[in-house]
Amino acid sequence: MMARTIVFANRKGGSGKTTTAINCAHGLSKNGKVLFIDMDAQAHASSILAPASAKTHRSISDVLGQNVPIDQAIYTSRLPNISIIPSSRELGSYELAAGVDTESAVILADALSAQFNEYDYIIIDPPPTLGVLMVTSLVAAKEVYIPMPLHFLAMEGLAEMMRVIYRLNAEANPDLRLAGIIPTFYNKRVKTSKKIRQEIEMNFGTPILLPPIRNNIKLAESPAYGQTIFVFAAKSIGAADYRELVKHIADPGQVFSL
Ligand SMILES: Nc1ncnc2c1ncn2[C@@H]1O[C@H](COP(=O)(O)OP(=O)(O)OP(=O)(O)O)[C@@H](O)[C@H]1O
Numbered sequence: 001m002m003a004r005t006i007v008f009a010n011r012k013g014g015s016g017k018t019t020t021a022i023n024c025a026h027g028l029s030k031n032g033k034v035l036f037i038d039m040d041a042q043a044h045a046s047s048i049l050a051p052a053s054a055k056t057h058r059s060i061s062d063v064l065g066q067n068v069p070i071d072q073a074i075y076t077s078r079l080p081n082i083s084i085i086p087s088s089r090e091l092g093s094y095e096l097a098a099g100v101d102t103e104s105a106v107i108l109a110d111a112l113s114a115q116f117n118e119y120d121y122i123i124i125d126p127p128p129t130l131g132v133l134m135v136t137s138l139v140a141a142k143e144v145y146i147p148m149p150l151h152f153l154a155m156e157g158l159a160e161m162m163r164v165i166y167r168l169n170a171e172a173n174p175d176l177r178l179a180g181i182i183p184t185f186y187n188k189r190v191k192t193s194k195k196i197r198q199e200i201e202m203n204f205g206t207p208i209l210l211p212p213i214r215n216n217i218k219l220a221e222s223p224a225y226g227q228t229i230f231v232f233a234a235k236s237i238g239a240a241d242y243r244e245l246v247k248h249i250a251d252p253g254q255v256f257s258l
Protein backbone atom coordinates (compact mmCIF):
# COMPACT_ATOMS: atom_id res chain seq x y z
CA MET A 1 0.00 0.00 0.00
CA MET A 2 1.15 3.51 -0.72
CA ALA A 3 -1.30 6.10 0.52
CA ARG A 4 -2.53 8.83 -1.79
CA THR A 5 -2.35 12.08 0.18
CA ILE A 6 -5.22 14.36 -0.72
CA VAL A 7 -6.15 17.84 0.48
CA PHE A 8 -9.40 19.65 -0.30
CA ALA A 9 -8.34 23.27 -0.12
CA ASN A 10 -9.61 26.70 -1.00
CA ARG A 11 -8.70 30.09 0.29
CA LYS A 12 -12.36 30.97 0.26
CA GLY A 13 -14.47 30.12 3.32
CA GLY A 14 -17.67 28.12 3.00
CA SER A 15 -16.82 26.68 -0.40
CA GLY A 16 -17.75 23.10 0.50
CA LYS A 17 -14.29 21.82 1.54
CA THR A 18 -15.31 19.98 4.69
CA THR A 19 -18.50 18.58 3.17
CA THR A 20 -16.47 17.29 0.24
CA ALA A 21 -13.65 15.91 2.40
CA ILE A 22 -16.00 13.99 4.70
CA ASN A 23 -18.23 12.57 2.00
CA CYS A 24 -15.32 11.62 -0.26
CA ALA A 25 -13.62 9.99 2.74
CA HIS A 26 -16.76 7.93 3.36
CA GLY A 27 -17.13 7.06 -0.33
CA LEU A 28 -13.47 6.09 -0.74
CA SER A 29 -13.54 4.02 2.47
CA LYS A 30 -15.78 1.47 0.75
CA ASN A 31 -12.73 0.41 -1.24
CA GLY A 32 -9.78 1.29 0.94
CA LYS A 33 -8.47 2.39 4.29
CA VAL A 34 -8.71 6.10 5.00
CA LEU A 35 -6.91 8.32 7.49
CA PHE A 36 -8.73 11.65 7.94
CA ILE A 37 -6.89 14.63 9.36
CA ASP A 38 -8.97 17.50 10.70
CA MET A 39 -6.80 20.62 10.53
CA ASP A 40 -9.59 23.10 11.25
CA ALA A 41 -10.12 24.43 14.80
CA GLN A 42 -13.84 24.58 14.05
CA ALA A 43 -13.71 20.74 14.21
CA HIS A 44 -16.72 20.20 11.94
CA ALA A 45 -15.25 17.05 10.43
CA SER A 46 -14.25 15.71 13.86
CA SER A 47 -17.80 16.08 15.10
CA ILE A 48 -19.04 13.83 12.29
CA LEU A 49 -16.25 11.26 12.23
CA ALA A 50 -14.99 11.21 15.82
CA PRO A 51 -15.48 8.03 17.80
CA ALA A 52 -18.89 7.84 19.45
CA SER A 53 -17.78 6.47 22.80
CA ALA A 54 -14.23 7.03 24.01
CA LYS A 55 -13.30 10.66 24.35
CA THR A 56 -10.26 11.58 22.34
CA HIS A 57 -7.34 12.90 24.33
CA ARG A 58 -4.87 13.54 21.57
CA SER A 59 -5.35 15.79 18.60
CA ILE A 60 -3.58 17.13 15.56
CA SER A 61 -2.16 19.88 17.83
CA ASP A 62 -0.14 17.22 19.66
CA VAL A 63 1.26 15.98 16.36
CA LEU A 64 2.17 19.48 15.18
CA GLY A 65 3.65 20.33 18.58
CA GLN A 66 5.60 17.05 18.46
CA ASN A 67 4.21 16.07 21.88
CA VAL A 68 3.34 12.52 20.87
CA PRO A 69 4.19 10.11 18.07
CA ILE A 70 1.54 10.36 15.37
CA ASP A 71 0.12 6.87 15.95
CA GLN A 72 -0.97 7.94 19.43
CA ALA A 73 -3.18 10.64 17.94
CA ILE A 74 -4.95 8.31 15.49
CA TYR A 75 -8.40 7.07 16.53
CA THR A 76 -10.85 4.64 15.03
CA SER A 77 -13.75 6.71 13.70
CA ARG A 78 -17.45 6.00 13.83
CA LEU A 79 -17.32 4.67 10.28
CA PRO A 80 -15.67 1.41 9.23
CA ASN A 81 -12.31 1.74 7.47
CA ILE A 82 -11.82 5.39 8.52
CA SER A 83 -9.37 6.53 11.18
CA ILE A 84 -9.12 10.11 12.31
CA ILE A 85 -6.70 12.53 13.86
CA PRO A 86 -9.14 14.96 15.52
CA SER A 87 -8.84 18.71 15.61
CA SER A 88 -8.74 20.74 18.80
CA ARG A 89 -9.32 24.31 19.88
CA GLU A 90 -5.59 24.76 20.48
CA LEU A 91 -5.08 24.67 16.73
CA GLY A 92 -5.97 28.35 16.64
CA SER A 93 -3.08 29.27 18.89
CA TYR A 94 -0.73 27.02 16.92
CA GLU A 95 -1.66 29.00 13.82
CA LEU A 96 -0.73 32.24 15.58
CA ALA A 97 2.41 30.99 17.31
CA ALA A 98 4.04 29.07 14.50
CA GLY A 99 3.98 31.68 11.74
CA VAL A 100 4.30 30.51 8.17
CA ASP A 101 7.71 28.98 7.81
CA THR A 102 8.56 25.76 6.04
CA GLU A 103 10.27 24.32 9.12
CA SER A 104 7.01 23.94 11.03
CA ALA A 105 5.15 23.08 7.83
CA VAL A 106 7.12 19.86 7.27
CA ILE A 107 6.34 18.34 10.70
CA LEU A 108 3.09 16.75 9.53
CA ALA A 109 4.59 15.54 6.24
CA ASP A 110 7.42 13.84 8.14
CA ALA A 111 5.09 12.27 10.69
CA LEU A 112 2.74 11.01 7.97
CA SER A 113 5.42 9.30 5.94
CA ALA A 114 5.51 6.52 8.57
CA GLN A 115 1.79 5.89 7.91
CA PHE A 116 1.96 5.54 4.12
CA ASN A 117 1.88 1.75 4.26
CA GLU A 118 -1.10 1.65 6.59
CA TYR A 119 -3.63 3.53 4.43
CA ASP A 120 -4.87 3.86 0.87
CA TYR A 121 -5.96 7.46 1.33
CA ILE A 122 -4.87 10.22 3.68
CA ILE A 123 -7.39 13.05 3.48
CA ILE A 124 -6.72 16.47 4.97
CA ASP A 125 -9.35 19.12 5.74
CA PRO A 126 -7.62 22.50 6.23
CA PRO A 127 -9.12 25.81 7.35
CA PRO A 128 -9.73 28.50 4.71
CA THR A 129 -7.10 30.89 6.10
CA LEU A 130 -3.87 30.94 4.15
CA GLY A 131 -1.78 30.48 7.28
CA VAL A 132 0.51 27.81 8.65
CA LEU A 133 -2.25 25.17 8.93
CA MET A 134 -3.18 25.46 5.26
CA VAL A 135 0.48 25.50 4.22
CA THR A 136 1.23 22.51 6.47
CA SER A 137 -1.67 20.65 4.83
CA LEU A 138 -0.36 21.47 1.36
CA VAL A 139 3.17 20.42 2.24
CA ALA A 140 1.90 17.07 3.54
CA ALA A 141 -0.17 16.32 0.43
CA LYS A 142 0.46 15.42 -3.19
CA GLU A 143 -2.98 16.02 -4.65
CA VAL A 144 -4.94 19.23 -4.20
CA TYR A 145 -8.61 19.26 -5.09
CA ILE A 146 -10.25 22.68 -5.04
CA PRO A 147 -13.96 22.69 -4.22
CA MET A 148 -15.39 25.97 -5.50
CA PRO A 149 -18.74 27.53 -6.27
CA LEU A 150 -18.61 28.81 -9.86
CA HIS A 151 -19.23 32.40 -8.85
CA PHE A 152 -17.59 35.37 -10.43
CA LEU A 153 -15.36 36.11 -7.42
CA ALA A 154 -14.26 32.51 -7.06
CA MET A 155 -11.72 32.90 -9.88
CA GLU A 156 -9.60 35.16 -7.71
CA GLY A 157 -9.43 32.50 -5.01
CA LEU A 158 -8.43 29.93 -7.63
CA ALA A 159 -5.62 32.14 -8.94
CA GLU A 160 -4.34 32.63 -5.42
CA MET A 161 -4.41 28.88 -4.73
CA MET A 162 -2.42 28.28 -7.92
CA ARG A 163 0.23 30.79 -6.81
CA VAL A 164 0.54 28.98 -3.47
CA ILE A 165 0.87 25.59 -5.20
CA TYR A 166 3.62 26.89 -7.50
CA ARG A 167 5.44 28.51 -4.61
CA LEU A 168 5.36 25.28 -2.62
CA ASN A 169 6.49 23.36 -5.69
CA ALA A 170 9.64 25.49 -5.67
CA GLU A 171 10.17 25.57 -1.91
CA ALA A 172 8.95 22.59 0.03
CA ASN A 173 6.87 20.16 -1.98
CA PRO A 174 7.79 19.56 -5.62
CA ASP A 175 5.22 16.72 -5.84
CA LEU A 176 2.18 18.86 -5.07
CA ARG A 177 -0.20 19.26 -8.00
CA LEU A 178 -3.69 20.46 -8.72
CA ALA A 179 -5.61 17.24 -9.24
CA GLY A 180 -9.01 18.75 -9.94
CA ILE A 181 -11.51 21.54 -9.47
CA ILE A 182 -14.84 20.49 -7.98
CA PRO A 183 -17.77 22.81 -8.75
CA THR A 184 -19.84 23.05 -5.53
CA PHE A 185 -23.26 24.58 -4.82
CA TYR A 186 -23.73 23.95 -8.52
CA ASN A 187 -26.78 25.16 -10.40
CA LYS A 188 -26.62 24.83 -14.16
CA ARG A 189 -29.32 27.45 -14.63
CA VAL A 190 -27.04 30.16 -13.26
CA LYS A 191 -25.51 31.64 -16.40
CA THR A 192 -22.25 32.80 -14.81
CA SER A 193 -21.46 29.14 -13.97
CA LYS A 194 -21.11 28.35 -17.64
CA LYS A 195 -18.84 31.33 -18.30
CA ILE A 196 -16.60 30.46 -15.39
CA ARG A 197 -16.46 26.82 -16.46
CA GLN A 198 -15.31 27.93 -19.91
CA GLU A 199 -12.76 30.28 -18.40
CA ILE A 200 -11.32 27.48 -16.25
CA GLU A 201 -11.19 25.10 -19.22
CA MET A 202 -9.38 27.74 -21.28
CA ASN A 203 -6.88 28.53 -18.55
CA PHE A 204 -5.93 24.96 -17.75
CA GLY A 205 -6.30 23.45 -21.18
CA THR A 206 -6.81 20.03 -19.62
CA PRO A 207 -9.88 18.34 -18.22
CA ILE A 208 -9.41 19.74 -14.74
CA LEU A 209 -13.09 20.06 -13.83
CA LEU A 210 -14.59 17.15 -11.93
CA PRO A 211 -18.28 16.23 -11.70
CA PRO A 212 -20.18 19.04 -9.95
CA ILE A 213 -21.90 18.85 -6.57
CA ARG A 214 -25.31 20.43 -6.90
CA ASN A 215 -26.89 22.67 -4.33
CA ASN A 216 -28.79 20.22 -2.18
CA ILE A 217 -30.71 20.78 1.04
CA LYS A 218 -29.75 17.34 2.42
CA LEU A 219 -26.08 18.32 2.24
CA ALA A 220 -26.86 21.41 4.29
CA GLU A 221 -28.84 19.39 6.85
CA SER A 222 -26.60 16.34 7.33
CA PRO A 223 -23.92 17.96 9.58
CA ALA A 224 -26.52 18.81 12.24
CA TYR A 225 -27.18 15.06 12.51
CA GLY A 226 -23.48 14.25 12.65
CA GLN A 227 -23.78 12.12 9.54
CA THR A 228 -22.27 11.87 6.09
CA ILE A 229 -24.68 12.22 3.18
CA PHE A 230 -24.48 8.45 2.52
CA VAL A 231 -25.84 7.76 6.01
CA PHE A 232 -28.19 10.73 6.28
CA ALA A 233 -29.85 10.60 2.86
CA ALA A 234 -28.42 7.86 0.68
CA LYS A 235 -31.00 8.48 -2.07
CA SER A 236 -30.56 12.25 -2.25
CA ILE A 237 -29.09 14.23 -5.13
CA GLY A 238 -26.21 15.12 -2.83
CA ALA A 239 -25.39 11.44 -2.29
CA ALA A 240 -25.63 10.74 -6.03
CA ASP A 241 -23.28 13.64 -6.82
CA TYR A 242 -20.70 12.59 -4.23
CA ARG A 243 -20.91 8.97 -5.43
CA GLU A 244 -20.04 10.16 -8.94
CA LEU A 245 -17.21 12.38 -7.69
CA VAL A 246 -15.74 9.55 -5.62
CA LYS A 247 -15.59 7.34 -8.73
CA HIS A 248 -13.49 9.98 -10.46
CA ILE A 249 -11.18 10.52 -7.51
CA ALA A 250 -10.71 6.77 -7.07
CA ASP A 251 -9.83 6.46 -10.76
CA PRO A 252 -8.19 9.74 -11.79
CA GLY A 253 -7.54 8.47 -15.31
CA GLN A 254 -11.16 9.01 -16.30
CA VAL A 255 -12.04 12.02 -18.38
CA PHE A 256 -15.12 13.95 -17.44
CA SER A 257 -17.00 16.63 -19.34
CA LEU A 258 -19.74 18.80 -17.87
N1 LIG B 1 -23.77 21.26 -2.26
C1 LIG B 1 -24.27 21.84 -1.16
N2 LIG B 1 -25.57 22.20 -1.11
C2 LIG B 1 -26.09 22.79 0.00
N3 LIG B 1 -25.39 23.07 1.11
C3 LIG B 1 -24.08 22.72 1.13
C4 LIG B 1 -23.46 22.10 0.01
N4 LIG B 1 -22.16 21.88 0.31
C5 LIG B 1 -21.97 22.35 1.56
N5 LIG B 1 -23.12 22.87 2.07
C6 LIG B 1 -23.30 23.54 3.37
O1 LIG B 1 -22.65 24.80 3.28
C7 LIG B 1 -21.94 25.11 4.46
C8 LIG B 1 -20.44 25.29 4.14
O2 LIG B 1 -19.92 24.06 3.70
P1 LIG B 1 -18.54 23.50 4.26
O3 LIG B 1 -18.48 23.57 5.73
O4 LIG B 1 -18.31 22.18 3.62
O5 LIG B 1 -17.53 24.57 3.64
P2 LIG B 1 -16.01 24.82 4.02
O6 LIG B 1 -15.37 25.28 2.76
O7 LIG B 1 -15.43 23.63 4.69
O8 LIG B 1 -16.13 26.00 5.08
P3 LIG B 1 -14.93 26.63 5.96
O9 LIG B 1 -14.20 27.54 5.03
O10 LIG B 1 -15.62 27.32 7.07
O11 LIG B 1 -14.07 25.47 6.41
C9 LIG B 1 -22.22 23.97 5.42
O12 LIG B 1 -23.28 24.34 6.24
C10 LIG B 1 -22.62 22.82 4.52
O13 LIG B 1 -23.52 21.94 5.17
Ligand SMILES: [Mg+2]
Nearest residue numbers: 017018040126
Ligand atom coordinates in the same frame (compact mmCIF):
# COMPACT_ATOMS: atom_id res chain seq x y z
MG1 LIG C 1 -14.30 23.49 6.47
